[in-house]
Amino acid sequence: MRTAVLGAGKMGVWFAKWCKEKGDTVVLADRNPQKLAKLGKELGVETADFPDAVKGADRVLICVSISSFEEIVKKIAPAIHKGQPIMDICSIKEYPVNVMHQHLKDALVLGTHPVFGPGSNGVAHKAYVLTPTNKEEEAYAKEFQKWLQKEDARVFVMSPQKHDELMSIVLGFAHFVGLATCETLLEQPAFAESKKLAGTTYRMLFTLAEAVAQETPDLYANVQTKLAGLDEIEQSFIANAEAWLELMKKKDSAAIMERMERLRKKLGKVDSEYGKSYEVMYRMLQSTEE
Structure with a gap:
């Protein structure tokens, strides 16, 4: 599997490392050539400009900021081949999915959102959202979902909206x-x-x-x-x-206690196990203590 990772920010670097660990041949692209050359040596991955990175890639991960997203999509559009899987990892989904559909009409696009940061040591037990919008994308999302689930990710499929x-x-x-x-x-x-x-x-x-x-x-x-x-x-x-x-x-102590009691009753209706939250909070913090 040859994976092109577009964007060498924190998450782009994370995906470059992770995909390489999973056996992919990784080519990393970024708008900063000095930074890119340094990272290529550090990570042991290929580097290229954006259009060259996507040529021949089995899949493309767009890991750039939302503000520069459309610019990069337009830049790679001429280099995309028909049916090439293109995924983004933006934290919002309607905007980037619409941009990809507008400019990458021949590609197989899939909006994704890995709901974790670059401090994660993998996708195991992490939420990973896929947002297909048609049958072709749904079929690819199902394949990608199976692959992620083998890595113990918690995968959710829903619309961008x-x-x-x-x-x-x-x-x-x-x-x-x-x-x-x-x-x-x-x-x-x-x-x-x-x-x-x-x-x-x-x-x-x-x-x-x-x-x-x-x-x-x-x-x-x-x-x-x-x-x-x-x-x-x-x-x-x-x-x-x-x-x-x-x-x-x-x-008003009485009013404070009354409002808090109403709050607890509402919470109990929404989540019957909310009482475990205090224990969970303790466990979360204890795991960080030396």
Whole structure:
């Protein structure tokens, strides 16, 4: 299997390494020739410009940012052969899938989203979303799904629209909370000192905040601006935060307890096993302790 990986960012490098480990012949492409030459030597993979990388490739993985996605797709379009499998790994799906369909009409395109970052040691037990839009893509997605499942990935097949609806919660809202939390914590003079006394819940909170802050700004900006319905979720969060704050200001203990009890009942209806969450949180953090 000859795999072309387009884009030598964190995830592009991750896929180049991983595909090579799985026995693929990998050719890596990037717009920065100096960076590309260095990575080619470090990873032990072939390098090429974008059009040359896709020529002769059995499959192509587009691992570039959302902001440069259409530019790269247009660049490789003349080099694509009929039926060539082209997949992207963008965190949103409607936009890149539409772009691929528009410019790569002869290719077999498949929107994918590996829901993990470059710190992962593989796809085992990780969510991997495939978003076929026609029968041909569905057939290829089924083959790719079987291959991923042999690697113990948790594969989900859905439409690009459904994917983006879910990612508004999974990525967009989580990013929003993390960024707002990080700024709030940094405004506290005792933040650095408070980490020394952190309990489990607070450790989870500041770990989320710090992890989100160090991610790629381009990715987060595009997630926040391109996911439909995300602003409504974030406005709902602010409204709920203001409602809780109002109860705190009034020092109304009875109302706080009543609202919290209603919350727990609602949660129980949505997820009957939510009571295990505290134990799961402990296990997650204990795995990071020396």
